[in-house]
Amino acid sequence: MDKNNAATPLHWVLVRGLVREAAHWGDFIAQLHAQFPDAKITVVDLPGAGKYYRERSPASIQQIMETVRQQAFAEGLNTSLPVTFLAVSLGAMVVWEWLKQYPQDSAGAILMNTSLASLSPFYQRMRWQSYPHILNVLTARNSYQRELAIVNVVANDKTKHHSVAKAWQEIQQARPLRLATAVQQLRAAAGYAPDDQKPTVPILLLASVHDRLVSAACTQAISQQWHLPLKQHAWAGHDLTLDDAPWVLAQAQQWLAER
Numbered sequence: 184m185d186k187n188n189a190a191t192p193l194h195w196v197l198v199r200g201l202v203r204e205a206a207h208w209g210d211f212i213a214q215l216h217a218q219f220p221d222a223k224i225t226v227v228d229l230p231g232a233g234k235y236y237r238e239r240s241p242a243s244i245q246q247i248m249e250t251v252r253q254q255a256f257a258e259g260l261n262t263s264l265p266v267t268f269l270a271v272s273l274g275a276m277v278v279w280e281w282l283k284q285y286p287q288d289s290a291g292a293i294l295m296n297t298s299l300a301s302l303s304p305f306y307q308r309m310r311w312q313s314y315p316h317i318l319n320v321l322t323a324r325n326s327y328q329r330e331l332a333i334v335n336v337v338a339n340d341k342t343k344h345h346s347v348a349k350a351w352q353e354i355q356q357a358r359p360l361r362l363a364t365a366v367q368q369l370r371a372a373a374g375y376a377p378d379d380q381k382p383t384v385p386i387l388l389l390a391s392v393h394d395r396l397v398s399a400a401c402t403q404a405i406s407q408q409w410h411l412p413l414k415q416h417a418w419a420g421h422d423l424t425l426d427d428a429p430w431v432l433a434q435a436q437q438w439l440a441e442r
Contacts, residue, residue: 200272
């Protein structure tokens with residue numbers, strides 16, 4: 184089977200970012216299925232999050248990737264279908280490393296609002312403008328206020344903030360994420376500085392110009408370094424699929440058609 188044939192049914196593999204899990208994709212999964220009805224969709228959790236919330240997270244992207252890959256294959260990941268990753272932020276770093284180490288696993292990837300320590304300074308990888316919001320997360324009185332503070336920094340569509348915070352509060356109550364996991368994931372992200380070897384599979388980069396957590400300059404730097412295609416959203420925040428899922432799906436459809 185030709186993994187580069189976009190007419191072949193796809194196998195989407197979705198990877199979330201820092202202190203998030205599969206359930207945080209919300210209704211984007213249903214929208215993705217509606218756009219690609221013949222595709223298989225696999226949503227994986229990082230160690231320490233989601234179904235693995237009781238586990239300890241490694242402190243490096245390389246170790247996280249190896250753990251995620253092993254778990255994905257144990258849960259039935261099938262590379263006989265063209266695997267196309269869709270990942271955001273920390274999850275996109277994990278996928279970048281996966282593509283570098285195991286290019287045979289994938290036909291390509293769409294990476295959103297991510298960064299590499301080898302290309303971007305720390306004050307762009309976590310913008311100083313986000314610090315007050317992060318303080319609100321750390322000092323929140325309860326889980327709802329904490330999730331609302333997170334939504335406030337990652338999403339720019341304010342009409343969704345309260346309903347999303349309520350849904351995310353329920354996720355946190357069902358599968359509480361430990362502070363140690365957040366610390367380990369932050370350490371992994373901060374130290375991820377891959378070499379200048381570009382993954383060999385096709386990659387589309389998506390960035391939010393008004394991302395208030397991670398500067399769009401970080402994704403722009405990756406695009407410029409390796410001449411990768413980049414599409415930029417005019418108003419959405421860090422959580423692109425939350426703010427404007429139809430735009431993300433349109434970019435995916437166009438990219439696949441062009442390939």
